[in-house]
Amino acid sequence: MSAVNATNEDLDDVLSGADIAPPPPAAAAPRRAGFAGAGRWLAENARALFGNAIPPLLGMLLFVGVWGLIAHGVKSIPGPAATWHSAVELFSHPFYDNGPNDKGIGWNILNSLYRVGIGFGAAALAGIPLGFLVGRFDFLNRMLSPIISILRPVSPLAWLPIGLLVLQKAEPASIWVIFISSVWPMVLNTAAGVQRIPQDYMNVARVLKLSEFKVFTRILFPAVLPYVLTGVRLSIGVAWLVIVAAEMLTGGTGIGFWVWDEWNNLNVAHIIIAIFIVGIVGLLLEQALMLLAKRFSYE
Amino acid sequence: MHSYVQIENAAVAFDTRKGRFTALTGVNLDIGRGEFVALIGHSGCGKSTLLNLVAGLVGASEGVLLLANKEIRGPGPDRSVVFQNHSLLPWLTAFGNVHLAVEKVFGGSESKAQLKARTTAALELVGLGHAATRLPGEISGGMKQRVGIARALAMEPKVLLMDEPFGALDALTRAHLQDELMKIVAVTKSTVIMVTHDVDEAVLLSDRIAMMTNGPAATIDEVLCVDLPRPRDRLQLAHDPRYHALRSRVLEFLYSRQARPSEAA
Numbered sequence: 370m371s372a373v374n375a376t377n378e379d380l381d382d383v384l385s386g387a388d389i390a391p392p393p394p395a396a397a398a399p400r401r402a403g404f405a406g407a408g409r410w411l412a413e414n415a416r417a418l419f420g421n422a423i424p425p426l427l428g429m430l431l432f433v434g435v436w437g438l439i440a441h442g443v444k445s446i447p448g449p450a451a452t453w454h455s456a457v458e459l460f461s462h463p464f465y466d467n468g469p470n471d472k473g474i475g476w477n478i479l480n481s482l483y484r485v486g487i488g489f490g491a492a493a494l495a496g497i498p499l500g501f502l503v504g505r506f507d508f509l510n511r512m513l514s515p516i517i518s519i520l521r522p523v524s525p526l527a528w529l530p531i532g533l534l535v536l537q538k539a540e541p542a543s544i545w546v547i548f549i550s551s552v553w554p555m556v557l558n559t560a561a562g563v564q565r566i567p568q569d570y571m572n573v574a575r576v577l578k579l580s581e582f583k584v585f586t587r588i589l590f591p592a593v594l595p596y597v598l599t600g601v602r603l604s605i606g607v608a609w610l611v612i613v614a615a616e617m618l619t620g621g622t623g624i625g626f627w628v629w630d631e632w633n634n635l636n637v638a639h640i641i642i643a644i645f646i647v648g649i650v651g652l653l654l655e656q657a658l659m660l661l662a663k664r665f666s667y668e
Numbered sequence: 669m670h671s672y673v674q675i676e677n678a679a680v681a682f683d684t685r686k687g688r689f690t691a692l693t694g695v696n697l698d699i700g701r702g703e704f705v706a707l708i709g710h711s712g713c714g715k716s717t718l719l720n721l722v723a724g725l726v727g728a729s730e731g732v733l734l735l736a737n738k739e740i741r742g743p744g745p746d747r748s749v750v751f752q753n754h755s756l757l758p759w760l761t762a763f764g765n766v767h768l769a770v771e772k773v774f775g776g777s778e779s780k781a782q783l784k785a786r787t788t789a790a791l792e793l794v795g796l797g798h799a800a801t802r803l804p805g806e807i808s809g810g811m812k813q814r815v816g817i818a819r820a821l822a823m824e825p826k827v828l829l830m831d832e833p834f835g836a837l838d839a840l841t842r843a844h845l846q847d848e849l850m851k852i853v854a855v856t857k858s859t860v861i862m863v864t865h866d867v868d869e870a871v872l873l874s875d876r877i878a879m880m881t882n883g884p885a886a887t888i889d890e891v892l893c894v895d896l897p898r899p900r901d902r903l904q905l906a907h908d909p910r911y912h913a914l915r916s917r918v919l920e921f922l923y924s925r926q927a928r929p930s931e932a933a
Contacts, residue, residue: 569755570757573757576745577769578745587760592759
């Protein structure tokens with residue numbers, strides 16, 4: 370038995386020594402148990418893989434299937450295969466630049482992300498401190514809540530004419546729209562977080578007679594951080610939703626403009642690709658913030 | 669006996685939606701320096717309110733409270749509180765939680781090294797020197813409560829206020845922490861007021877037991893002197909007739925004279 374094991378290990382060592390990086394210790398451990406152990410390990414992992422990967426894969430397959438059927442019926446919509454070929458072609462040259470109305474897809478995505486970054490960043494800088502103040506001081510809360518209640522449900526694009534009027538240019542106007550539509554979730558969530566700080570923590574602060582500064586840095590800020598991050602996550606979702614619509618109206622560059630441009634060119638495959646891009650980038654932004662939020666949760 | 673904490677004719681009333689609610693009325697209690705007093709009563713009788721009154725977290729609507737002949741106005745670190753649910757800040761380590769209190773009380777007069785030494789000493793006093801770098805979420809309920817005690821003791825308070833500190837713990841952990849608390853108090857000679865609803869705990873730990881009537885408008889009905897010699901040992905006390913007599917007195921008060929209204933009806 371031990372002889373067989375030795376042979377297996379030697380063989381593995383030769384294989385891994387040749388051109389494969391040494392496996393991580395976790396993977397190496399079951400290998401030592403020989404074929405039987407490795408087989409069991411593989412079987413267990415296969416089951417986990419099956420449980421985790423199969424349902425989403427099935428969902429995607431179903432989606433592509435339905436899409437194919439629709440494309441088969443409606444001739445103007447390209448099917449999955451045609452879209453895939455178009456996407457491969459598109460992403461093989463993402464960063465070309467043939468003048469203002471003809472830039473690579475990479476430039477368009479980066480331009481949109483840049484606008485979202487500026488508008489959202491400004492909204493965070495204004496909204497989070499405002500949320501703290503609204504949450505901490507009831508007077509301010511009662512003063513501002515009617516205004517916020519009225520402004521919050523306004524469609525982001527209704528702000529665009531005001532932005533164009535005041536700022537005169539398309540670029541800052543679209544950033545303004547991002548700002549005004551993404552500031553509310555951060556204000557409201559931060560304020561809710563401040564209001565929901567457990568009384569126990571505030572009692573600790575009172576018994577210790579901590580200064581307002583210490584109360585803020587040691588109790589208020591860390592206690593509210595998870596709420597702030599929820600607000601940030603909602604806001605960045607809104608910002609990314611809004612940018613596509615804003616860019617359709619303002620033109621220039623950006624993924625939203627690109628969708629509109631491709632509509633004028635009647636390039637439906639590119640529009641479908643754009644939908645996927647918007648979805649995937651939005652998903653990545655959200656996931657990145659989820660990871661950040663996990664880092665700061667204490668429960 | 670020279671009074672250290674004096675509660676004179678104190679009353680507490682809250683304004684609620686249904687009108688004024690009187691939680692406590694006519695409370696009188698004098699506590700000597702270094703004395704351990706338990707407040708016992710049925711839940712809802714206002715014993716925590718009385719503790720919070722001494723802590724300054726609740727204001728008296730009538731009467732006067734004095735600590736070392738000075739009126740108690742608002743909370744302060746000279747009356748540290750061990751909260752029922754430990755109330756540790758979950759983003760600070762055990763060390764960080766204790767250090768926050770130490771820094772506040774001694775930060776003005778002592779060096780950083782001295783503050784660290786105080787913090788470490790407090791954690792070691794409760795037997796948690798090894799867990800200093802752990803977050804509250806990573807330690808057991810008993811350990812959390814010990815950090816809460818370390819935080820309160822590290823402030824070197826004039827009075828240590830404990831609000832059912834062991835109520836949420838299992839019986840074995842509770843017994844263990846009671847023994848440790850007795851040792852600590854014997855060393856630090858702290859003045860302690862402890863809220864409890866555990867008769868054995870009250871008799872084991874206290875010098876006197878203030879027994880409270882049922883609310884609303886609760887008050888201290890009788891103060892029982894626990895004249896058992898210290899150091900006390902729970903196993904020896906189990907065979908001590910004086911212990912049983914005292915225990916019966918408290919039980920009789922709670923279950924016969926102050927039976928819960930629902931049970932009496």
